[in-house]
Amino acid sequence: MDRVDEAEVRGWVERYVRAWASNDPEDVGELFTDDARYFTAPHRDPWEGRDAIVAGWLGRRDEPGTWDFRFDVLGVAGGVGFVRGWTSYRDDPDYSNLWVIRLFPDGRCAEFTEWWMEVEKSAGSGG
Numbered sequence: 001m002d003r004v005d006e007a008e009v010r011g012w013v014e015r016y017v018r019a020w021a022s023n024d025p026e027d028v029g030e031l032f033t034d035d036a037r038y039f040t041a042p043h044r045d046p047w048e049g050r051d052a053i054v055a056g057w058l059g060r061r062d063e064p065g066t067w068d069f070r071f072d073v074l075g076v077a078g079g080v081g082f083v084r085g086w087t088s089y090r091d092d093p094d095y096s097n098l099w100v101i102r103l104f105p106d107g108r109c110a111e112f113t114e115w116w117m118e119v120e121k122s123a124g125s126g127g
Helices: 006-022 023-029 050-059
Strands: 032-039 067-077 080-089 094-103 109-119
Touching: 006 023, 006 067, 006 080, 006 094, 023 050, 032 050
Parallel strands: 032 109
Antiparallel strands: 067 080, 080 094, 094 109
């Protein structure tokens, strides 16, 4: 796998957020390679392959307008980007996220892992 830079990681996350907002299967599918793996939480079996990722995503989708998200790219090592995110839901708990994103230079993700933890509303976003 070739190297990617911070701008490429940032661009991928921005496309991810657009797909999250649209829930359009094409938007979601364009993010990932044919054989990508998407780990929805540590120690869970991943969704494997673009079709499984799209199906899993749409099966657990968040409705548009029910959340806000912000992020910082923490670093890039070779083809892997590390992203810290904060998700705020209108009626659900907030989450602090760490994403590990293995990208190809063509902008598609081969492996995505999200580590998340619930943030108590009274504790703020921590960021």
